[in-house]
Amino acid sequence: MITSDQIRAARALIRWSAEDLAARSGVGLSTIRRMETAEGIPSASGKNLAAVQKALEAAGVLFIQENGEGPGVRLRKNLTLDMFAGSGNAAPEFQRITARDDGLVIVTNPPYPSRKK
Structure with a gap:
């Protein structure tokens, strides 16, 4: 549990x-x-x-x-999680969270990936 x-x-x-x-x-x-x-x-x-x-x-x-x-x-190791996050009345922003093998967790705000047509 x-x-x-x-x-x-x-x-x-x-x-x-x-x-x-x-x-x-x-x-x-x-x-x-x-x-x-x-x-x-x-x-x-x-x-x-x-x-x-x-x-x-x-x-x-x-x-x-x-x-x-x-x-x-x-x-999880080598995990990349793409998500939208925001708080309060702020507009959500795109974030990428990456957990590396060495235990370092990196949070970045890259441009939102566009869909290819």
Whole structure:
């Protein structure tokens, strides 16, 4: 099972808002917020926890289980994630997040790739 700390960290790692996670997982926003404020493993239904985990994993997050140092998250190696991100009333902007083999995470704002006709 994933913890509330892992959910918050995963969302921050891929720069998703709680609203983004709710939309991508199909779980209600108020449920996401309750999950993230819980201590340890959220008391949400197994179905909702699985949906949140699946959505975050599809975006490239790996969940690291307790290994003596505590549970954690990281991005898959050699992963590039293209997305739109914005906050508040600001217009979303295109971002590319790349996790390299050496563990470095790079966030850039390249021009949005156009579709070839």
